[in-house]
Amino acid sequence: MWQTTISTARGFISLFCPADSSSRGEQRKTRDDAGRTRGERGRFKPVFLLAFCSFWLVLAALALTGCGAGNGAPDEPAEPEEAPPFARLTDQMDREVRVPDEPERVVSLSPTKTEIAYALGLGDRLVGVTDYCNYPPEVEDIQKVGGFSDPNVEQIVALEPDLVLAASIHQEEVEKLEEMGVPVLVLYARNLEDIYQGMELVGTATGNEAEAREQVDSMQERIEAVKSRLEMLDIGEPVRVYYEVYNDPLMSAGGRTIINEVISLAGGKNIFVDVEEEYPVVSAESILDSEPQVILFPKYHGTAELIIEEMRERPGWDELPAVQDERVFGVHDDVFSRPGPRVVEAVEEAAKILYPALF
Numbered sequence: 001m002w003q004t005t006i007s008t009a010r011g012f013i014s015l016f017c018p019a020d021s022s023s024r025g026e027q028r029k030t031r032d033d034a035g036r037t038r039g040e041r042g043r044f045k046p047v048f049l050l051a052f053c054s055f056w057l058v059l060a061a062l063a064l065t066g067c068g069a070g071n072g073a074p075d076e077p078a079e080p081e082e083a084p085p086f087a088r089l090t091d092q093m094d095r096e097v098r099v100p101d102e103p104e105r106v107v108s109l110s111p112t113k114t115e116i117a118y119a120l121g122l123g124d125r126l127v128g129v130t131d132y133c134n135y136p137p138e139v140e141d142i143q144k145v146g147g148f149s150d151p152n153v154e155q156i157v158a159l160e161p162d163l164v165l166a167a168s169i170h171q172e173e174v175e176k177l178e179e180m181g182v183p184v185l186v187l188y189a190r191n192l193e194d195i196y197q198g199m200e201l202v203g204t205a206t207g208n209e210a211e212a213r214e215q216v217d218s219m220q221e222r223i224e225a226v227k228s229r230l231e232m233l234d235i236g237e238p239v240r241v242y243y244e245v246y247n248d249p250l251m252s253a254g255g256r257t258i259i260n261e262v263i264s265l266a267g268g269k270n271i272f273v274d275v276e277e278e279y280p281v282v283s284a285e286s287i288l289d290s291e292p293q294v295i296l297f298p299k300y301h302g303t304a305e306l307i308i309e310e311m312r313e314r315p316g317w318d319e320l321p322a323v324q325d326e327r328v329f330g331v332h333d334d335v336f337s338r339p340g341p342r343v344v345e346a347v348e349e350a351a352k353i354l355y356p357a358l359f
Contacts, residue, residue, distance in 0.1 A: 113165035126139075143159065166187075170186070195340065241268040241292060251282065263350060
């Protein structure tokens with residue numbers, strides 16, 4: 001279109017606004033021959049022609065300008081690009097997690113996650129924990145958001161967290177928090193490698209990758225030190241271990257638990273390693289048939305002396321190798337059962353119990 005406009009403008013300009021002297025001379029001659037009346041009209045013609053030419057020049061300029069703007073269509077404003085998130089990762093429940101900004105306010109929904117947060121130097125960012133979070137001691141001063149199995153979503157949201165650390169049992173709470181736009185990272189560990197990965201995920205989500213890597217490296221070194229000592233002794237068959245989670249009813253730890261992992265890394269064999277259930281109720285007969293050489297139990301049941309005496313009084317238990325050899329030991333429940341940074345302490349303690357000559 002603009003080419004046609006310019007051509008038309010040029011045609012009018014050449015017709016009414018001639019630029020060479022011969023044309024101007026011919027025009028004067030025509031006016032002189034035409035007489036006074038035409039001469040009088042000629043006096044107004046240059047003004048008219050000037051205005052007319054100016055109009056077409058402006059129109060041509062506008063046409064050229066319109067061409068550069070895409071055939072005259074106005075440019076639409078570009079939509080602003082969404083800023084990339086601070087972190088984008090997949091948690092241990094195979095969920096895609098997007099953390100928009102570096103978290104400054106973190107809520108933990110389990111004791112294990114709280115311990116991980118402190119191990120990674122995030123204690124000053126924790127603004128909410130559960131009633132069961134008891135380590136390290138500094139956690140006592142942090143706002144509580146309910147129990148481990150039933151945290152209060154309203155209290156969590158009121159703390160305005162940038163990130164929530166949750167466990168696999170918090171599916172309902174996770175869904176509610178996600179609906180409210182709160183990023184939630186779920187950790188689920190059943191062995192040492194899961195623990196390492198979980199710590200590194202928290203490090204990535206919070207910007208403390210270096211601290212996470214340092215903690216994992218330290219844990220791996222200590223575990224390797226235990227393995228090296230065990231290799232020094234030809235232990236043959238590993239020591240058979242019964243871990244009593246609870247005494248009424250009798251409950252133990254299956255092969256899919258961190259307790260089983262601790263026993264295995266310490267050079268022992270969990271007598272219920274083949275049980276898929278994490279914490280199965282077991283029979284006294286199955287324990288007697290397995291003839292455990294070492295019995296471990298969490299100290300929260302009571303004093304070790306009372307528990308050992310109670311075990312001796314159970315029918316047939318006085319014939320167990322562990323009872324006869326007085327190898328029944330109370331251990332710290334939180335250290336042995338929480339899949340967090342202190343699990344290495346559990347491995348070291350268990351190894352000392354199973355193979356005291358090596359440590």
